[in-house]
Amino acid sequence: MSERRRFLLTEDQIPTTWFNVKPHLDVPPPAPLHPGTGQPIGPDDLAPLFPMGLILQEVTQEPTVDIPGDVLDVYKIWRPTPLVRAINLEKALDTPARIYYKYEGTSPVGSHKPNTAVPQAYYNKLEGRLRLTTETGAGQWGSSLAMACAHFGQTCDVWMVKVSYHQKPGRRVLMNSFGASVRPSPSDETEAGRKVLAMDPDSPGSLGIAISEAVEAAAKDPGASYSLGSVLDHVILHQTVVGQELEQQLAMAGVEPDILIGCVGGGSNFAGFAFPFIPLKKKSRPDLRLVAVEPAACPSITKGAYAYDFGDLVGLTPLLKMHTLGSQYVPPPVHAGGLRYHAMAPLVSAAVAEGLVEAQAYHQTEVFEAAMLFTKTEGILPAPESSHAVKGAVVEALRAKEEGRSKTIIFNLSGHGYFDTSSYEAYLSGKLEDYAYPEAEIAAAMAQLPQV
Amino acid sequence: MSERRRFLLTEDQIPTTWFNVKPHLDVPPPAPLHPGTGQPIGPDDLAPLFPMGLILQEVTQEPTVDIPGDVLDVYKIWRPTPLVRAINLEKALDTPARIYYKYEGTSPVGSHKPNTAVPQAYYNKLEGRLRLTTETGAGQWGSSLAMACAHFGQTCDVWMVKVSYHQKPGRRVLMNSFGASVRPSPSDETEAGRKVLAMDPDSPGSLGIAISEAVEAAAKDPGASYSLGSVLDHVILHQTVVGQELEQQLAMAGVEPDILIGCVGGGSNFAGFAFPFIPLKKKSRPDLRLVAVEPAACPSITKGAYAYDFGDLVGLTPLLKMHTLGSQYVPPPVHAGGLRYHAMAPLVSAAVAEGLVEAQAYHQTEVFEAAMLFTKTEGILPAPESSHAVKGAVVEALRAKEEGRSKTIIFNLSGHGYFDTSSYEAYLSGKLEDYAYPEAEIAAAMAQLPQV
Numbered sequence: 062m063s064e065r066r067r068f069l070l071t072e073d074q075i076p077t078t079w080f081n082v083k084p085h086l087d088v089p090p091p092a093p094l095h096p097g098t099g100q101p102i103g104p105d106d107l108a109p110l111f112p113m114g115l116i117l118q119e120v121t122q123e124p125t126v127d128i129p130g131d132v133l134d135v136y137k138i139w140r141p142t143p144l145v146r147a148i149n150l151e152k153a154l155d156t157p158a159r160i161y162y163k164y165e166g167t168s169p170v171g172s173h174k175p176n177t178a179v180p181q182a183y184y185n186k187l188e189g190r191l192r193l194t195t196e197t198g199a200g201q202w203g204s205s206l207a208m209a210c211a212h213f214g215q216t217c218d219v220w221m222v223k224v225s226y227h228q229k230p231g232r233r234v235l236m237n238s239f240g241a242s243v244r245p246s247p248s249d250e251t252e253a254g255r256k257v258l259a260m261d262p263d264s265p266g267s268l269g270i271a272i273s274e275a276v277e278a279a280a281k282d283p284g285a286s287y288s289l290g291s292v293l294d295h296v297i298l299h300q301t302v303v304g305q306e307l308e309q310q311l312a313m314a315g316v317e318p319d320i321l322i323g324c325v326g327g328g329s330n331f332a333g334f335a336f337p338f339i340p341l342k343k344k345s346r347p348d349l350r351l352v353a354v355e356p357a358a359c360p361s362i363t364k365g366a367y368a369y370d371f372g373d374l375v376g377l378t379p380l381l382k383m384h385t386l387g388s389q390y391v392p393p394p395v396h397a398g399g400l401r402y403h404a405m406a407p408l409v410s411a412a413v414a415e416g417l418v419e420a421q422a423y424h425q426t427e428v429f430e431a432a433m434l435f436t437k438t439e440g441i442l443p444a445p446e447s448s449h450a451v452k453g454a455v456v457e458a459l460r461a462k463e464e465g466r467s468k469t470i471i472f473n474l475s476g477h478g479y480f481d482t483s484s485y486e487a488y489l490s491g492k493l494e495d496y497a498y499p500e501a502e503i504a505a506a507m508a509q510l511p512q513v
Numbered sequence: 514m515s516e517r518r519r520f521l522l523t524e525d526q527i528p529t530t531w532f533n534v535k536p537h538l539d540v541p542p543p544a545p546l547h548p549g550t551g552q553p554i555g556p557d558d559l560a561p562l563f564p565m566g567l568i569l570q571e572v573t574q575e576p577t578v579d580i581p582g583d584v585l586d587v588y589k590i591w592r593p594t595p596l597v598r599a600i601n602l603e604k605a606l607d608t609p610a611r612i613y614y615k616y617e618g619t620s621p622v623g624s625h626k627p628n629t630a631v632p633q634a635y636y637n638k639l640e641g642r643l644r645l646t647t648e649t650g651a652g653q654w655g656s657s658l659a660m661a662c663a664h665f666g667q668t669c670d671v672w673m674v675k676v677s678y679h680q681k682p683g684r685r686v687l688m689n690s691f692g693a694s695v696r697p698s699p700s701d702e703t704e705a706g707r708k709v710l711a712m713d714p715d716s717p718g719s720l721g722i723a724i725s726e727a728v729e730a731a732a733k734d735p736g737a738s739y740s741l742g743s744v745l746d747h748v749i750l751h752q753t754v755v756g757q758e759l760e761q762q763l764a765m766a767g768v769e770p771d772i773l774i775g776c777v778g779g780g781s782n783f784a785g786f787a788f789p790f791i792p793l794k795k796k797s798r799p800d801l802r803l804v805a806v807e808p809a810a811c812p813s814i815t816k817g818a819y820a821y822d823f824g825d826l827v828g829l830t831p832l833l834k835m836h837t838l839g840s841q842y843v844p845p846p847v848h849a850g851g852l853r854y855h856a857m858a859p860l861v862s863a864a865v866a867e868g869l870v871e872a873q874a875y876h877q878t879e880v881f882e883a884a885m886l887f888t889k890t891e892g893i894l895p896a897p898e899s900s901h902a903v904k905g906a907v908v909e910a911l912r913a914k915e916e917g918r919s920k921t922i923i924f925n926l927s928g929h930g931y932f933d934t935s936s937y938e939a940y941l942s943g944k945l946e947d948y949a950y951p952e953a954e955i956a957a958a959m960a961q962l963p964q965v
Contacts, residue, residue: 065524066524066586066589066590067524067589067590069521069523069524071521072517072518072519072521134518137518137519138518138519138597138891138892139892145590149664167619169891169892169893170892171931208892211889211892212601212892230934230935230938231683231931231934231935234934234935234937234938234941235894235931235934235937237937237938237941238885238888238889238894238937238941239888239889240889433690436690436691437663437690437691437692439590439621440590440591440621440622440660440663440664441621442687442690477931479623479683479687479929479931479932480683480931480934482682482683482686482687482932483682483683483686485686485687485689485690486682486686486689489686489689489690
């Protein structure tokens, strides 16, 4: 009998509660501040944008939150997701390390994003909010929310970062297939969009800009809510189904993790994957490494400041304490559109500040090179975002080889790249460029950090 | 506890033998005939194109064939695949029928094709054939063989039907990512391709043409084999892992099937899905229906003749007894490129002739309409080919509603449509056209059937 390759759970092993990391942090993120007054905000301040069901999850200190049955029913369309041992990748790297990946690409839209899209649509539906507005980068998030809205019968309006809108028409068509409306951001439908277009008609857009547009559209419509695919505490809460499944699968595989790796843009896939292991790390495995991998073109953890900043470009959102490059920073159009965000989730930032999470940054060509190796050996074309985690795993596996030590490396393959073939074509034809570390732009944006 | 939605097998439940339907047919397909002499051919006649390991599987009468461990190891990258109850689709149709789908889209390239690509590459490798040539329609098959060749370290040369080559660049990039060479067919690299281009420089190509080119290229290279993604007996043999898994999953679900539905181009996904149930049908369930769904633009079973014909346009292949529209027939460029084949697998044709399999034909707009309903309710965008099976299931579910009878309908969702968004965009923007039944073209092609 050959070595076991896949570790599959049954439907009844899907977690029935979400894991809340807050009680496990020595210094939880400080309260968000009102963008106008600079004073700490309460649930009521968020009511215009979010339903109370999600707001309460945003602020809860409870160690767990029950997952509603109606949400579990939709999770069952694709969950539990497989844990796979990357045996062929190990052989190709000739490493003593054991490499596993948790594969979230089996979801209907091919990424981890539906883990939070479904409950967000559900809680809005409960409170009669039948229109959701959102931003999307590569389109992973937008297609997830579009799927969730189709399920619960809600309207979905998406502002898609312009560079991805044109690079990845497939994602737009998928959103349309679910009945969502999609427009490129910056758009002329909002004041925020018009303001950006006035400054730069050719703006490639960014998540920060698209968020401003979606927030503005929701704030102007009492029947609408804004929906965010990352960054916020309740989004990370929802994503913890990933790490909780992983705990069961590692027990099934009979292995102890040494290094957990995920890519970070806003931080939700990494946090959902790694946070459930923080109690273990603090209790008995201080050597357990939680590694966040970010693009060198948008290095919020490795190069940013840990400070209060806006979540969007225009300054409509509350001020959040997080690792940030400055909300005015517009990252270069790297192909990992989902990672082009100027800041990092407050919970991930707090975990970094506490020394629980470390970060690495890589350029896109070395990331795509790792992705091609993974594709040829394991057969799955990873999303450019997820490829950052692949690169991180390859680096750690080669280090283990160098040190002659067997390590157990697990990374989160947060999505597949079937919608990103234009990016791979650019790489394979040698057209993919790296961007020098944008020092000047970042310094300029940092200089504009709000004073609080 | 809500109703069970997914039925998942464990790794050790992957079948360890392939199922051979031949011993169960009253009248197995008659022997293939030599294209030149018209005499029955033996294994040696096929040796220039195929390794002996596959030739012996092509002719075996044994009820089962063992699956090599090295092949099982690769199957484990994605098998077993899920059986899913389409609860939301049932609700949307308000039908008393229970609808399930076997989902093959979880494979690395998103379809059932790797089930045969992997063993084909493996048996060629065993006999030192390190270059494989093949044709591909939508690219599902080409990307599967490219993946298999990457795994076993073989060279892969693909002739891709020109209309799909341009409609679906994503598939080409995926093949390139696996290291395969891809060119549009008809090409000027072969006599067959040059002959077609001379007649029609704007030929959209067809599987029949692409097969001629790939066969010619392999025949001219002693170190090469030709590899076919459907039609032949050994291909169907390999695909029976699908139906054998389904048997276990239906037992797990505690349901008896009433109707099994699959789309048919060459016939391999349908056959692999449905043939393992033929013994049950003949023994105790004569009412069990096996339904093959084909495009109205290429209706080989519903409108073709059951006669000896060539498998390709130019006449390089052996003559096979099958349902055919005539090897000279070039189907209109419907978006289900994988179904644009003039004939049907001899084994499927024999099962039709024996009354074990029935067929239905639908136009592409009604097929895409069913696909959109499936996408909105079940969350998965089906491949245009697989959408024919979705349409068949919807039709049967509505009939059950009309008759007020609860039926258990299972269809094979042979692949996802993530690479086919250009087709869905055409549909959503109202640009998708149906083709009138091409009576004249088919009559002309039928008139040229070889006399044997």
